[in-house]
Amino acid sequence: MNKINITVTRYNPEKSSEPYPQSYSIPFREDMVVLDALNYIKNQVDGTLTHRWSCRMGVCGSCGMMVNGSPKLTCSTFLRDYYPGDVHVGPLDNFKVIRDLVTDMSDFMEKLQEIKPWIIRKEEKPLEEGEYLQSPAELNQYRQFSMCINCMICYAACPVYGHDSSFLGPAAIALAHRYNMDSRDEGQDQRAEIIGSHEGIWECTFVGECTRVCPTHVDPAAAIQRSKVQLTKEYFLSLVWPWGKP
Ligand code: FES
Missing domain, CATH: 1.10.1060.10 (Alpha-helical ferredoxin)
Structure with missing residues:
Protein backbone atom coordinates (compact mmCIF):
# COMPACT_ATOMS: atom_id res chain seq x y z
CA MET A 1 0.00 0.00 0.00
CA ASN A 2 1.19 3.57 -0.76
CA LYS A 3 2.28 5.61 2.23
CA ILE A 4 2.28 9.33 2.95
CA ASN A 5 4.33 11.21 5.48
CA ILE A 6 2.32 13.47 7.82
CA THR A 7 4.24 15.83 10.09
CA VAL A 8 2.18 17.29 12.92
CA THR A 9 3.10 20.18 15.19
CA ARG A 10 2.84 18.78 18.71
CA TYR A 11 2.59 20.87 21.85
CA ASN A 12 1.53 19.97 25.36
CA PRO A 13 2.12 22.99 27.61
CA GLU A 14 2.18 20.68 30.63
CA LYS A 15 5.09 18.65 29.23
CA SER A 16 7.05 20.78 26.74
CA SER A 17 8.11 24.40 26.67
CA GLU A 18 8.03 24.71 22.85
CA PRO A 19 6.04 23.13 20.00
CA TYR A 20 7.92 20.43 18.08
CA PRO A 21 7.28 18.44 14.88
CA GLN A 22 6.40 14.75 14.94
CA SER A 23 6.21 12.66 11.76
CA TYR A 24 3.99 9.68 11.00
CA SER A 25 4.04 7.45 7.92
CA ILE A 26 0.50 6.25 7.29
CA PRO A 27 -1.37 4.42 4.48
CA PHE A 28 -2.48 6.69 1.64
CA ARG A 29 -5.75 6.40 -0.27
CA GLU A 30 -6.99 8.75 -3.01
CA ASP A 31 -10.18 9.56 -1.12
CA MET A 32 -8.54 10.49 2.19
CA VAL A 33 -8.74 14.04 3.50
CA VAL A 34 -6.26 15.52 5.98
CA LEU A 35 -8.76 14.95 8.82
CA ASP A 36 -8.87 11.21 7.92
CA ALA A 37 -5.09 11.11 8.28
CA LEU A 38 -5.25 12.76 11.70
CA ASN A 39 -8.01 10.38 12.82
CA TYR A 40 -5.95 7.41 11.56
CA ILE A 41 -2.96 8.61 13.60
CA LYS A 42 -5.15 9.20 16.66
CA ASN A 43 -6.92 5.82 16.43
CA GLN A 44 -4.15 3.54 15.12
CA VAL A 45 -0.77 5.07 15.90
CA ASP A 46 -0.69 7.67 18.65
CA GLY A 47 -3.69 8.27 20.89
CA THR A 48 -2.07 11.31 22.48
CA LEU A 49 -2.57 13.43 19.34
CA THR A 50 -5.18 16.11 20.03
CA HIS A 51 -7.28 17.78 17.34
CA ARG A 52 -10.78 19.21 17.05
CA TRP A 53 -13.49 18.22 14.58
CA SER A 54 -17.16 17.40 14.49
CA CYS A 55 -19.27 17.26 11.31
CA ARG A 56 -16.69 16.01 8.80
CA MET A 57 -18.60 17.77 6.01
CA GLY A 58 -17.47 21.39 5.96
CA VAL A 59 -20.35 22.70 8.06
CA CYS A 60 -19.37 23.00 11.72
CA GLY A 61 -16.13 24.96 11.18
CA SER A 62 -14.22 23.19 13.94
CA CYS A 63 -11.47 21.43 11.94
CA GLY A 64 -9.53 24.48 10.70
CA MET A 65 -5.73 23.99 10.76
CA MET A 66 -2.64 25.07 8.85
CA VAL A 67 -1.90 22.57 6.07
CA ASN A 68 1.48 23.12 4.46
CA GLY A 69 1.35 26.71 5.65
CA SER A 70 -2.19 27.59 4.49
CA PRO A 71 -5.29 27.73 6.68
CA LYS A 72 -7.73 25.01 5.57
CA LEU A 73 -10.72 23.00 6.70
CA THR A 74 -9.01 19.64 7.11
CA CYS A 75 -12.21 17.71 6.38
CA SER A 76 -12.34 19.28 2.91
CA THR A 77 -8.63 19.13 2.04
CA PHE A 78 -7.56 16.02 0.14
CA LEU A 79 -4.21 14.33 0.75
CA ARG A 80 -4.00 13.59 -3.00
CA ASP A 81 -3.44 17.31 -3.63
CA TYR A 82 -0.09 16.94 -1.82
CA TYR A 83 0.86 13.31 -2.50
CA PRO A 84 3.58 12.06 -2.94
CA GLY A 85 4.94 15.09 -1.07
CA ASP A 86 4.81 15.37 2.69
CA VAL A 87 1.95 17.06 4.49
CA HIS A 88 2.59 19.33 7.45
CA VAL A 89 -0.34 20.03 9.77
CA GLY A 90 -0.19 22.73 12.45
CA PRO A 91 -2.62 24.70 14.61
CA LEU A 92 -4.27 27.78 13.07
CA ASP A 93 -1.89 30.75 12.98
CA ASN A 94 -2.58 33.82 15.15
CA PHE A 95 -4.27 31.88 17.97
CA LYS A 96 -2.99 30.61 21.29
CA VAL A 97 -2.50 26.84 21.26
CA ILE A 98 -4.19 24.83 24.00
CA ARG A 99 -2.69 21.52 22.93
CA ASP A 100 -1.31 20.12 19.64
CA LEU A 101 -3.78 21.27 16.96
CA VAL A 102 -6.43 22.74 19.26
CA THR A 103 -6.49 26.54 19.54
CA ASP A 104 -8.17 28.84 22.03
CA MET A 105 -11.32 30.31 20.44
S1 FES B 1 -15.30 18.76 10.76
FE1 FES B 1 -16.90 20.25 10.58
S2 FES B 1 -16.10 21.67 9.14
FE2 FES B 1 -14.60 20.10 9.20
Missing part, protein backbone atom coordinates in the same frame (compact mmCIF):
# COMPACT_ATOMS: atom_id res chain seq x y z
CA SER A 106 -12.32 32.58 23.31
CA ASP A 107 -11.02 35.82 21.72
CA PHE A 108 -13.17 35.20 18.65
CA MET A 109 -16.22 34.19 20.71
CA GLU A 110 -16.02 37.45 22.67
CA LYS A 111 -15.78 39.47 19.45
CA LEU A 112 -18.71 37.60 17.99
CA GLN A 113 -20.80 38.50 21.01
CA GLU A 114 -19.78 42.17 20.73
CA ILE A 115 -21.19 42.64 17.23
CA LYS A 116 -24.62 41.33 18.33
CA PRO A 117 -25.13 38.68 15.61
CA TRP A 118 -28.89 38.53 15.93
CA ILE A 119 -31.85 40.54 14.67
CA ILE A 120 -32.40 43.65 16.77
CA ARG A 121 -35.79 45.42 16.69
CA LYS A 122 -36.47 48.83 18.20
CA GLU A 123 -39.92 47.52 18.96
CA GLU A 124 -41.18 43.97 18.47
CA LYS A 125 -44.54 43.71 16.75
CA PRO A 126 -47.17 41.55 18.49
CA LEU A 127 -47.01 37.83 17.65
CA GLU A 128 -50.52 37.88 16.21
CA GLU A 129 -49.33 40.22 13.46
CA GLY A 130 -47.23 37.36 12.05
CA GLU A 131 -43.70 37.00 10.70
CA TYR A 132 -41.40 39.72 9.46
CA LEU A 133 -41.65 39.03 5.75
CA GLN A 134 -38.72 39.41 3.38
CA SER A 135 -38.50 39.36 -0.42
CA PRO A 136 -35.90 37.27 -2.32
CA ALA A 137 -34.17 40.53 -3.30
CA GLU A 138 -33.90 41.54 0.37
CA LEU A 139 -32.55 38.09 1.24
CA ASN A 140 -29.89 38.44 -1.45
CA GLN A 141 -28.59 41.60 0.21
CA TYR A 142 -27.00 39.54 2.99
CA ARG A 143 -27.24 35.89 1.94
CA GLN A 144 -23.57 35.26 1.14
CA PHE A 145 -22.47 36.77 4.46
CA SER A 146 -24.75 34.35 6.30
CA MET A 147 -22.68 31.41 4.98
CA CYS A 148 -19.92 32.03 7.55
CA ILE A 149 -19.29 28.89 9.65
CA ASN A 150 -17.07 30.61 12.27
CA CYS A 151 -14.07 28.44 11.34
CA MET A 152 -11.60 31.30 12.01
CA ILE A 153 -9.61 30.44 8.90
CA CYS A 154 -9.86 34.10 7.84
CA TYR A 155 -8.27 35.16 11.15
CA ALA A 156 -5.36 32.77 10.58
CA ALA A 157 -4.82 34.38 7.16
CA CYS A 158 -5.26 38.01 8.24
CA PRO A 159 -1.94 39.86 8.70
CA VAL A 160 -3.68 42.70 10.54
CA TYR A 161 -5.11 40.32 13.16
CA GLY A 162 -1.73 38.56 13.33
CA HIS A 163 -0.11 41.91 14.11
CA ASP A 164 -2.76 43.18 16.51
CA SER A 165 -5.27 40.76 18.02
CA SER A 166 -7.46 43.62 19.25
CA PHE A 167 -8.66 43.97 15.60
CA LEU A 168 -12.28 42.84 15.42
CA GLY A 169 -11.38 40.69 12.43
CA PRO A 170 -12.94 39.54 9.15
CA ALA A 171 -15.61 37.05 10.27
CA ALA A 172 -17.02 39.22 13.05
CA ILE A 173 -17.27 42.23 10.71
CA ALA A 174 -18.80 40.09 7.93
CA LEU A 175 -21.43 38.86 10.38
CA ALA A 176 -22.14 42.39 11.59
CA HIS A 177 -22.63 43.37 7.95
CA ARG A 178 -24.90 40.35 7.44
CA TYR A 179 -27.29 41.63 10.14
CA ASN A 180 -26.97 45.27 9.11
CA MET A 181 -28.09 44.30 5.60
CA ASP A 182 -31.07 42.32 6.87
CA SER A 183 -34.30 44.20 6.14
CA ARG A 184 -35.80 42.94 9.44
CA ASP A 185 -32.97 44.38 11.53
CA GLU A 186 -32.81 47.79 13.20
CA GLY A 187 -29.56 47.40 15.14
CA GLN A 188 -27.16 49.20 12.79
CA ASP A 189 -26.53 52.05 15.23
CA GLN A 190 -25.63 49.64 18.03
CA ARG A 191 -23.20 47.71 15.81
CA ALA A 192 -21.71 50.94 14.39
CA GLU A 193 -20.24 51.68 17.82
CA ILE A 194 -18.26 48.43 17.61
CA ILE A 195 -17.36 48.15 13.93
CA GLY A 196 -16.59 51.88 13.67
CA SER A 197 -14.30 51.84 16.71
CA HIS A 198 -10.51 51.96 16.57
CA GLU A 199 -10.35 48.14 16.59
CA GLY A 200 -13.00 47.83 13.87
CA ILE A 201 -13.17 48.30 10.11
CA TRP A 202 -10.62 51.15 9.92
CA GLU A 203 -7.84 48.74 10.99
CA CYS A 204 -8.28 46.70 7.80
CA THR A 205 -5.67 47.48 5.15
CA PHE A 206 -7.59 45.51 2.49
CA VAL A 207 -5.08 42.72 1.97
CA GLY A 208 -7.99 40.48 0.94
CA GLU A 209 -6.52 37.19 2.24
CA CYS A 210 -9.69 36.61 4.28
CA THR A 211 -11.77 36.40 1.12
CA ARG A 212 -9.21 34.23 -0.69
CA VAL A 213 -9.08 31.53 2.00
CA CYS A 214 -12.76 31.42 3.05
CA PRO A 215 -13.96 27.82 2.53
CA THR A 216 -17.61 28.89 2.16
CA HIS A 217 -16.92 31.74 -0.28
CA VAL A 218 -17.97 34.55 2.00
CA ASP A 219 -16.32 37.84 1.01
CA PRO A 220 -15.34 39.48 4.33
CA ALA A 221 -13.12 42.00 2.54
CA ALA A 222 -16.17 43.29 0.65
CA ALA A 223 -18.19 43.44 3.88
CA ILE A 224 -15.47 45.56 5.49
CA GLN A 225 -15.18 47.95 2.54
CA ARG A 226 -18.97 48.32 2.25
CA SER A 227 -19.17 49.03 5.97
CA LYS A 228 -16.52 51.73 5.57
CA VAL A 229 -18.58 53.38 2.82
CA GLN A 230 -21.77 53.10 4.88
CA LEU A 231 -20.26 54.60 8.04
CA THR A 232 -18.55 57.38 6.07
CA LYS A 233 -21.86 58.25 4.42
CA GLU A 234 -23.60 58.32 7.77
CA TYR A 235 -20.90 60.53 9.22
CA PHE A 236 -21.37 63.17 6.51
CA LEU A 237 -25.15 62.94 6.76
CA SER A 238 -24.83 63.59 10.48
CA LEU A 239 -22.99 66.85 9.64
CA VAL A 240 -25.83 67.92 7.37
CA TRP A 241 -28.53 66.84 9.83
CA PRO A 242 -26.92 67.03 13.29
CA TRP A 243 -30.32 66.44 14.95
CA GLY A 244 -30.92 63.25 12.98
CA LYS A 245 -32.24 62.58 9.48
CA PRO A 246 -35.59 64.23 8.70
Whole structure:
Protein backbone atom coordinates (compact mmCIF):
# COMPACT_ATOMS: atom_id res chain seq x y z
CA MET A 1 0.00 0.00 0.00
CA ASN A 2 1.19 3.57 -0.76
CA LYS A 3 2.28 5.61 2.23
CA ILE A 4 2.28 9.33 2.95
CA ASN A 5 4.33 11.21 5.48
CA ILE A 6 2.32 13.47 7.82
CA THR A 7 4.24 15.83 10.09
CA VAL A 8 2.18 17.29 12.92
CA THR A 9 3.10 20.18 15.19
CA ARG A 10 2.84 18.78 18.71
CA TYR A 11 2.59 20.87 21.85
CA ASN A 12 1.53 19.97 25.36
CA PRO A 13 2.12 22.99 27.61
CA GLU A 14 2.18 20.68 30.63
CA LYS A 15 5.09 18.65 29.23
CA SER A 16 7.05 20.78 26.74
CA SER A 17 8.11 24.40 26.67
CA GLU A 18 8.03 24.71 22.85
CA PRO A 19 6.04 23.13 20.00
CA TYR A 20 7.92 20.43 18.08
CA PRO A 21 7.28 18.44 14.88
CA GLN A 22 6.40 14.75 14.94
CA SER A 23 6.21 12.66 11.76
CA TYR A 24 3.99 9.68 11.00
CA SER A 25 4.04 7.45 7.92
CA ILE A 26 0.50 6.25 7.29
CA PRO A 27 -1.37 4.42 4.48
CA PHE A 28 -2.48 6.69 1.64
CA ARG A 29 -5.75 6.40 -0.27
CA GLU A 30 -6.99 8.75 -3.01
CA ASP A 31 -10.18 9.56 -1.12
CA MET A 32 -8.54 10.49 2.19
CA VAL A 33 -8.74 14.04 3.50
CA VAL A 34 -6.26 15.52 5.98
CA LEU A 35 -8.76 14.95 8.82
CA ASP A 36 -8.87 11.21 7.92
CA ALA A 37 -5.09 11.11 8.28
CA LEU A 38 -5.25 12.76 11.70
CA ASN A 39 -8.01 10.38 12.82
CA TYR A 40 -5.95 7.41 11.56
CA ILE A 41 -2.96 8.61 13.60
CA LYS A 42 -5.15 9.20 16.66
CA ASN A 43 -6.92 5.82 16.43
CA GLN A 44 -4.15 3.54 15.12
CA VAL A 45 -0.77 5.07 15.90
CA ASP A 46 -0.69 7.67 18.65
CA GLY A 47 -3.69 8.27 20.89
CA THR A 48 -2.07 11.31 22.48
CA LEU A 49 -2.57 13.43 19.34
CA THR A 50 -5.18 16.11 20.03
CA HIS A 51 -7.28 17.78 17.34
CA ARG A 52 -10.78 19.21 17.05
CA TRP A 53 -13.49 18.22 14.58
CA SER A 54 -17.16 17.40 14.49
CA CYS A 55 -19.27 17.26 11.31
CA ARG A 56 -16.69 16.01 8.80
CA MET A 57 -18.60 17.77 6.01
CA GLY A 58 -17.47 21.39 5.96
CA VAL A 59 -20.35 22.70 8.06
CA CYS A 60 -19.37 23.00 11.72
CA GLY A 61 -16.13 24.96 11.18
CA SER A 62 -14.22 23.19 13.94
CA CYS A 63 -11.47 21.43 11.94
CA GLY A 64 -9.53 24.48 10.70
CA MET A 65 -5.73 23.99 10.76
CA MET A 66 -2.64 25.07 8.85
CA VAL A 67 -1.90 22.57 6.07
CA ASN A 68 1.48 23.12 4.46
CA GLY A 69 1.35 26.71 5.65
CA SER A 70 -2.19 27.59 4.49
CA PRO A 71 -5.29 27.73 6.68
CA LYS A 72 -7.73 25.01 5.57
CA LEU A 73 -10.72 23.00 6.70
CA THR A 74 -9.01 19.64 7.11
CA CYS A 75 -12.21 17.71 6.38
CA SER A 76 -12.34 19.28 2.91
CA THR A 77 -8.63 19.13 2.04
CA PHE A 78 -7.56 16.02 0.14
CA LEU A 79 -4.21 14.33 0.75
CA ARG A 80 -4.00 13.59 -3.00
CA ASP A 81 -3.44 17.31 -3.63
CA TYR A 82 -0.09 16.94 -1.82
CA TYR A 83 0.86 13.31 -2.50
CA PRO A 84 3.58 12.06 -2.94
CA GLY A 85 4.94 15.09 -1.07
CA ASP A 86 4.81 15.37 2.69
CA VAL A 87 1.95 17.06 4.49
CA HIS A 88 2.59 19.33 7.45
CA VAL A 89 -0.34 20.03 9.77
CA GLY A 90 -0.19 22.73 12.45
CA PRO A 91 -2.62 24.70 14.61
CA LEU A 92 -4.27 27.78 13.07
CA ASP A 93 -1.89 30.75 12.98
CA ASN A 94 -2.58 33.82 15.15
CA PHE A 95 -4.27 31.88 17.97
CA LYS A 96 -2.99 30.61 21.29
CA VAL A 97 -2.50 26.84 21.26
CA ILE A 98 -4.19 24.83 24.00
CA ARG A 99 -2.69 21.52 22.93
CA ASP A 100 -1.31 20.12 19.64
CA LEU A 101 -3.78 21.27 16.96
CA VAL A 102 -6.43 22.74 19.26
CA THR A 103 -6.49 26.54 19.54
CA ASP A 104 -8.17 28.84 22.03
CA MET A 105 -11.32 30.31 20.44
CA SER A 106 -12.32 32.58 23.31
CA ASP A 107 -11.02 35.82 21.72
CA PHE A 108 -13.17 35.20 18.65
CA MET A 109 -16.22 34.19 20.71
CA GLU A 110 -16.02 37.45 22.67
CA LYS A 111 -15.78 39.47 19.45
CA LEU A 112 -18.71 37.60 17.99
CA GLN A 113 -20.80 38.50 21.01
CA GLU A 114 -19.78 42.17 20.73
CA ILE A 115 -21.19 42.64 17.23
CA LYS A 116 -24.62 41.33 18.33
CA PRO A 117 -25.13 38.68 15.61
CA TRP A 118 -28.89 38.53 15.93
CA ILE A 119 -31.85 40.54 14.67
CA ILE A 120 -32.40 43.65 16.77
CA ARG A 121 -35.79 45.42 16.69
CA LYS A 122 -36.47 48.83 18.20
CA GLU A 123 -39.92 47.52 18.96
CA GLU A 124 -41.18 43.97 18.47
CA LYS A 125 -44.54 43.71 16.75
CA PRO A 126 -47.17 41.55 18.49
CA LEU A 127 -47.01 37.83 17.65
CA GLU A 128 -50.52 37.88 16.21
CA GLU A 129 -49.33 40.22 13.46
CA GLY A 130 -47.23 37.36 12.05
CA GLU A 131 -43.70 37.00 10.70
CA TYR A 132 -41.40 39.72 9.46
CA LEU A 133 -41.65 39.03 5.75
CA GLN A 134 -38.72 39.41 3.38
CA SER A 135 -38.50 39.36 -0.42
CA PRO A 136 -35.90 37.27 -2.32
CA ALA A 137 -34.17 40.53 -3.30
CA GLU A 138 -33.90 41.54 0.37
CA LEU A 139 -32.55 38.09 1.24
CA ASN A 140 -29.89 38.44 -1.45
CA GLN A 141 -28.59 41.60 0.21
CA TYR A 142 -27.00 39.54 2.99
CA ARG A 143 -27.24 35.89 1.94
CA GLN A 144 -23.57 35.26 1.14
CA PHE A 145 -22.47 36.77 4.46
CA SER A 146 -24.75 34.35 6.30
CA MET A 147 -22.68 31.41 4.98
CA CYS A 148 -19.92 32.03 7.55
CA ILE A 149 -19.29 28.89 9.65
CA ASN A 150 -17.07 30.61 12.27
CA CYS A 151 -14.07 28.44 11.34
CA MET A 152 -11.60 31.30 12.01
CA ILE A 153 -9.61 30.44 8.90
CA CYS A 154 -9.86 34.10 7.84
CA TYR A 155 -8.27 35.16 11.15
CA ALA A 156 -5.36 32.77 10.58
CA ALA A 157 -4.82 34.38 7.16
CA CYS A 158 -5.26 38.01 8.24
CA PRO A 159 -1.94 39.86 8.70
CA VAL A 160 -3.68 42.70 10.54
CA TYR A 161 -5.11 40.32 13.16
CA GLY A 162 -1.73 38.56 13.33
CA HIS A 163 -0.11 41.91 14.11
CA ASP A 164 -2.76 43.18 16.51
CA SER A 165 -5.27 40.76 18.02
CA SER A 166 -7.46 43.62 19.25
CA PHE A 167 -8.66 43.97 15.60
CA LEU A 168 -12.28 42.84 15.42
CA GLY A 169 -11.38 40.69 12.43
CA PRO A 170 -12.94 39.54 9.15
CA ALA A 171 -15.61 37.05 10.27
CA ALA A 172 -17.02 39.22 13.05
CA ILE A 173 -17.27 42.23 10.71
CA ALA A 174 -18.80 40.09 7.93
CA LEU A 175 -21.43 38.86 10.38
CA ALA A 176 -22.14 42.39 11.59
CA HIS A 177 -22.63 43.37 7.95
CA ARG A 178 -24.90 40.35 7.44
CA TYR A 179 -27.29 41.63 10.14
CA ASN A 180 -26.97 45.27 9.11
CA MET A 181 -28.09 44.30 5.60
CA ASP A 182 -31.07 42.32 6.87
CA SER A 183 -34.30 44.20 6.14
CA ARG A 184 -35.80 42.94 9.44
CA ASP A 185 -32.97 44.38 11.53
CA GLU A 186 -32.81 47.79 13.20
CA GLY A 187 -29.56 47.40 15.14
CA GLN A 188 -27.16 49.20 12.79
CA ASP A 189 -26.53 52.05 15.23
CA GLN A 190 -25.63 49.64 18.03
CA ARG A 191 -23.20 47.71 15.81
CA ALA A 192 -21.71 50.94 14.39
CA GLU A 193 -20.24 51.68 17.82
CA ILE A 194 -18.26 48.43 17.61
CA ILE A 195 -17.36 48.15 13.93
CA GLY A 196 -16.59 51.88 13.67
CA SER A 197 -14.30 51.84 16.71
CA HIS A 198 -10.51 51.96 16.57
CA GLU A 199 -10.35 48.14 16.59
CA GLY A 200 -13.00 47.83 13.87
CA ILE A 201 -13.17 48.30 10.11
CA TRP A 202 -10.62 51.15 9.92
CA GLU A 203 -7.84 48.74 10.99
CA CYS A 204 -8.28 46.70 7.80
CA THR A 205 -5.67 47.48 5.15
CA PHE A 206 -7.59 45.51 2.49
CA VAL A 207 -5.08 42.72 1.97
CA GLY A 208 -7.99 40.48 0.94
CA GLU A 209 -6.52 37.19 2.24
CA CYS A 210 -9.69 36.61 4.28
CA THR A 211 -11.77 36.40 1.12
CA ARG A 212 -9.21 34.23 -0.69
CA VAL A 213 -9.08 31.53 2.00
CA CYS A 214 -12.76 31.42 3.05
CA PRO A 215 -13.96 27.82 2.53
CA THR A 216 -17.61 28.89 2.16
CA HIS A 217 -16.92 31.74 -0.28
CA VAL A 218 -17.97 34.55 2.00
CA ASP A 219 -16.32 37.84 1.01
CA PRO A 220 -15.34 39.48 4.33
CA ALA A 221 -13.12 42.00 2.54
CA ALA A 222 -16.17 43.29 0.65
CA ALA A 223 -18.19 43.44 3.88
CA ILE A 224 -15.47 45.56 5.49
CA GLN A 225 -15.18 47.95 2.54
CA ARG A 226 -18.97 48.32 2.25
CA SER A 227 -19.17 49.03 5.97
CA LYS A 228 -16.52 51.73 5.57
CA VAL A 229 -18.58 53.38 2.82
CA GLN A 230 -21.77 53.10 4.88
CA LEU A 231 -20.26 54.60 8.04
CA THR A 232 -18.55 57.38 6.07
CA LYS A 233 -21.86 58.25 4.42
CA GLU A 234 -23.60 58.32 7.77
CA TYR A 235 -20.90 60.53 9.22
CA PHE A 236 -21.37 63.17 6.51
CA LEU A 237 -25.15 62.94 6.76
CA SER A 238 -24.83 63.59 10.48
CA LEU A 239 -22.99 66.85 9.64
CA VAL A 240 -25.83 67.92 7.37
CA TRP A 241 -28.53 66.84 9.83
CA PRO A 242 -26.92 67.03 13.29
CA TRP A 243 -30.32 66.44 14.95
CA GLY A 244 -30.92 63.25 12.98
CA LYS A 245 -32.24 62.58 9.48
CA PRO A 246 -35.59 64.23 8.70
S1 FES B 1 -15.30 18.76 10.76
FE1 FES B 1 -16.90 20.25 10.58
S2 FES B 1 -16.10 21.67 9.14
FE2 FES B 1 -14.60 20.10 9.20
